Amino acid sequence: xxxxxxxxxARWLPSRSHFAIFKLLALIRLRVATRQVRPGVxxxxxxxxxxxxxxxxxxxxxxxxxxxAGAFVAPRIGALGALFAGLSALIALVFIALVASTAVRxxxxxxxxxxxxxGGTVLTLLALASSYFALSELWVRWIGRTFLAGLxxxxxxxxxxWLVRDYLTALEREYEGGS
Amino acid sequence: xxxxxxxFGVLNLPIWLEPFVIAxxxxxxxxxxxxxxxxxxxxxxIKPGSTALVNFFRTYRVFxxxxxxxxxxxxxxxxxxxxxxxxxxxxxxxQLLALExxxxxxxxxxxxxxxxxxxxxxxxxRRIVMVRAPENDPQTQQFEEQMHERTRAEGLRIDFNTGxxxxxxxxxxxxxxxxxxAIQGDRVTPGIASVRATLFGKSIDLPSGPFALAMxxxxxxFPLFVIRLGRRNYxxxxxxxIHVERRSRKRDDDLExxxxxxxxxxxxxxxxxWHQWFSFEPYSxxxxx
Numbered sequence: 289x290x291x292x293x294x295x296x297x298a299r300w301l302p303s304r305s306h307f308a309i310f311k312l313l314a315l316i317r318l319r320v321a322t323r324q325v326r327p328g329v330x331x332x333x334x335x336x337x338x339x340x341x342x343x344x345x346x347x348x349x350x351x352x353x354x355x356x357a358g359a360f361v362a363p364r365i366g367a368l369g370a371l372f373a374g375l376s377a378l379i380a381l382v383f384i385a386l387v388a389s390t391a392v393r394x395x396x397x398x399x400x401x402x403x404x405x406x407g408g409t410v411l412t413l414l415a416l417a418s419s420y421f422a423l424s425e426l427w428v429r430w431i432g433r434t435f436l437a438g439l440x441x442x443x444x445x446x447x448x449x450w451l452v453r454d455y456l457t458a459l460e461r462e463y464e465g466g467s
Numbered sequence: 468x469x470x471x472x473x474x475f476g477v478l479n480l481p482i483w484l485e486p487f488v489i490a491x492x493x494x495x496x497x498x499x500x501x502x503x504x505x506x507x508x509x510x511x512x513i514k515p516g517s518t519a520l521v522n523f524f525r526t527y528r529v530f531x532x533x534x535x536x537x538x539x540x541x542x543x544x545x546x547x548x549x550x551x552x553x554x555x556x557x558x559x560x561x562q563l564l565a566l567e568x569x570x571x572x573x574x575x576x577x578x579x580x581x582x583x584x585x586x587x588x589x590x591x592x593r594r595i596v597m598v599r600a601p602e603n604d605p606q607t608q609q610f611e612e613q614m615h616e617r618t619r620a621e622g623l624r625i626d627f628n629t630g631x632x633x634x635x636x637x638x639x640x641x642x643x644x645x646x647x648x649a650i651q652g653d654r655v656t657p658g659i660a661s662v663r664a665t666l667f668g669k670s671i672d673l674p675s676g677p678f679a680l681a682m683x684x685x686x687x688x689f690p691l692f693v694i695r696l697g698r699r700n701y702x703x704x705x706x707x708x709i710h711v712e713r714r715s716r717k718r719d720d721d722l723e724x725x726x727x728x729x730x731x732x733x734x735x736x737x738x739x740x741w742h743q744w745f746s747f748e749p750y751s752x753x754x755x756x
Binding site for chain 2: 386404
């Protein structure tokens with residue numbers, strides 16, 4: 289368990305985010321932040337500690353799925369039906385991910401983090417759906433294109449982070465080393 | 468059953484989907500009529516003059532926080548993931564740790580008291596005995612015991628308060644040996660000795676055991692609250708100690724003074740963090756009727 293003590297601005301450490309784009313944004317925020325010594329603060333260094341990342345994805349992914357489902361079924365069963373269809377689609381995606389992780393385990397491979405494996409599966413399925421809808425004539429093509437653009441930006445951010453990887457390692461050592 | 472579902476969710480669902488899942492779970496909790504009504508009645512006393520509609524949305528916020536808290540607790544149990552912490556009232560916390568004698572740590576059903584106890588056990592070499600009310604449902608009780616077994620920390624012992632005098636002597640011994648005893652002092656379990664107090668203008672029965680224990684062992688009571696600030700972010704608030712001393716011939720009068728101080732601190736904390744007070748039954752028989 290890695291923690292940073294008494295340094296409030298350490299909440300912007302890139303390693304507290306999971307996706308490259310959020311890591312890069314956190315790094316930029318950390319660079320402009322001033323040193324904030326706050327005795328009694330303990331911050332965990334864990335890739336799932338970024339609340340903004342979690343909330344953005346938690347709204348964006350179900351919303352995208354609801355829109356895809358809605359574009360298909362709304363003309364037939366109305367907006368409320370589309371909402372339920374979206375929720376059902378999300379549950380279906382998570383279910384497919386759970387089946388996939390179970391299947392992987394059955395053939396003898398044990399993913400270290402099941403939630404990570406399942407998250408990857410859900411995002412892959414979502415990316416496939418977004419690619420399909422991005423090429424369609426439906427109104428949701430914009431959502432599909434936005435999602436794919438987000439993936440592209442994440443890829444660019446990953447490259448940038450890879451280029452500054454030594455700086456990131458030094459930065460984290462500095463914070464973990466103490467105030 | 469819902470605890471098993473929670474465990475399954477924590478182990479399997481993508482973490483970035485957590486807020487969405489928790490929002491849905493909180494919605495499900497709101498459908499639980501007795502719990503919803505209990506929280507709404509408590510809110511009526513905490514926030515007098517508020518409308519039922521506003522309190523309904525406030526109730527959702529209470530359940531939202533509850534869902535986050537139990538999830539954080541489960542995640543700690545399964546993967547030892549701790550949240551971020553902020554200490555408030557650090558001078559009192561230091562005072563507690565510096566004590567040569569034992570002490571009683573009084574807390575409430577707020578935030579994640581389990582996570583707080585584990586954090587506490589990491590910051591001191593002293594043994595902590597945590598007293599909890601048992602669950603009504605035997606299966607839930609068994610699940611809780613198994614979970615505590617998995618999360619057992621060095622120096623942390625959890626006892627379930629099952630009878631009026633079952634634990635009293637053990638706890639007295641523990642305090643006299645210099646250990647800390649952590650007790651939730653905002654709710655009384657049926658069959659446990661109680662004392663009448665006033666909270667938000669309504670009468671409430673609180674456990675008298677911690678105060679009697681403090682008086683008998685001549686140790687202070689430190690009110691300590693764990694308050695959720697945001698996603699995986701908690702505050703550990705330590706308040707000034709309460710000294711329960713025998714000053715008059717009437718023991719109950721001396722106890723009442725200490726209970727009055729505790730109730731005032733509890734009221735202040737609940738007033739500021741009403742959305743974290745996980746009391747799903749009307750706390751007072753006055754508004755329950």
